[in-house]
Amino acid sequence: MARQQLSRERVLAAATELADREGIAALTIRAVANRLGSAPMAVYHHVAGKDEILDGLVDAVFAEFEVPVPGRPWRPELARRSHSARAALARHPWATPLLESRRRPGPATLAQHDAVLGTLLSDGFDVPAAGHAFALIDAFVYGFALQEATIPFTPDAIEDGAREIVATLPDGGYPHLARFVAERIGPGYAFGDEFDVCLELVLDGIGTLRAAAPGAPR
Amino acid sequence: MARQQLSRERVLAAATELADREGIAALTIRAVANRLGSAPMAVYHHVAGKDEILDGLVDAVFAEFEVPVPGRPWRPELARRSHSARAALARHPWATPLLESRRRPGPATLAQHDAVLGTLLSDGFDVPAAGHAFALIDAFVYGFALQEATIPFTPDAIEDGAREIVATLPDGGYPHLARFVAERIGPGYAFGDEFDVCLELVLDGIGTLRAAAPGAPR
DNA sequence: TACGAAAACGTACGTTGTACGGTACGGGTA
């Protein structure tokens, strides 16, 4: 039997693949086992239950974020990590809503948080300012990922999709929404492009939090 | 039998109550029917299925947001609506993750979007700038709500909870995180307070997007 | 070869969403 041994890692990898391909709702113990060529209950020797699989998935996604390096200038580091975070959450759209229900942060999650705080604290932010900055940038990244996951259309089909929704509206209702779709949504429009514009504004705002005292100039 | 007639509204109200009290996982058709003093299959005469209930719940939460009024100054209007949105999402912590999977926006959702866009468009923002501003503020509000829902502690217990997590860490790992918890988290600290600080930064950023041309001064 | 632990499996149970067919009832028409 060429069947490889099961392991926690193989279980999580199979679960990630399944969630990516079929959606989070299709992620069942039976399906995971099936994909591993195994029986449902075999999985339970490597993870305690479905909840632990979900915890592991979230941490695996966090592990895909590029980690900022404390000591380097805060702004490019946070920009790099935020872009990679958004990319990872876009690759795994099921992950963002999962953040809420998972209350036991994994090692990658903690390392990520530690590195972000360290980057801020070592480049001119005092503790309260680092807290503000952390809350702001993560709220933005997660919120954007949530919005992006909600958009029911691929960038190519967004025009049709948006018009379709607007078309089902009562005539004359939602005039500003209708105007926005008519004037803005078109072949060149991709919602994802908003990320860069908004991230710059967020980073500008974080810059104003920076303590005046110890930081290197700009 | 004094039992009142069922209706779509009563079903949604019972579902909201249940989700608030017992969590979204406890929201089953049987539980909803039970709370209504009715049989499971009776609710199917008023909603098409569980998905439609979830859609209705999300729209009901959006209906709790205060709607900004186009024509009034953009900044206080958006501040008011953002505060009320955050409060509503905090009252219903199960709602934010649900935003992702619900792709059929309800009337309250559409009205909300329309009013936000209208407020921006009628106070000096051109269409692309309004799009940027909309993406930014909603990403922030949803993301913050998601973070707030994740915090596993009440404001009172946050100190113990945070220390507990840090205590389980390998010694010396995550030094910045440990420092942050030690210096920042205390009796006076409430994560929710970060919202006001961050929202001001977001609104500042949105202000810089405003077209120079037609807007009133300030 | 023998053996004990680790890994994998089979069976079974309670719960879920919901398809399907039946039942009670309140009027409108003949």
Next chain:
DNA sequence: TACCCGTACCGTACAACGTACGTTTTCGTA
């Protein structure tokens, strides 16, 4: 009065789910 039919409700049934429990298979070591 007798009939009928649409609306609201309910009972039963089924497939799929997570997983508790007990059994079998596999494999490293002696």
